[in-house]
Amino acid sequence: xxxxxxKVTVIGVAxxxxxxxxxxxxxxxxxxxxxxxxxxxxxxxDRTLILDRAGQQVSPAIVLELQEGEEIMVDGKKNKRYVMQxxxxxFLR
Numbered sequence: 615x616x617x618x619x620x621k622v623t624v625i626g627v628a629x630x631x632x633x634x635x636x637x638x639x640x641x642x643x644x645x646x647x648x649x650x651x652x653x654x655x656x657x658x659x660d661r662t663l664i665l666d667r668a669g670q671q672v673s674p675a676i677v678l679e680l681q682e683g684e685e686i687m688v689d690g691k692k693n694k695r696y697v698m699q700x701x702x703x704x705f706l707r
Contacts, residue, residue, distance in 0.1 A: 624684045627677055635660050637677045654696035656688055663702040
């Protein structure tokens, strides 16, 4: 992970029906300065490196197993519409 890395609490996950193999994760994280929560979407596709807790690469489809309240680490850049293209996603479970 080498970009803007954030610990994210999962709100929900859904496949993007417009694009095969693409998923959208709704998540939130607490801003460091204000401690308020920020909600945004995370786009996961075939360019996203997905790692399990041990650091082993896993299939992108595993994101559908994420449960509400679960925490993940996400490396990516958020756009002005509060959507992040995930470069790397790491499970913490």
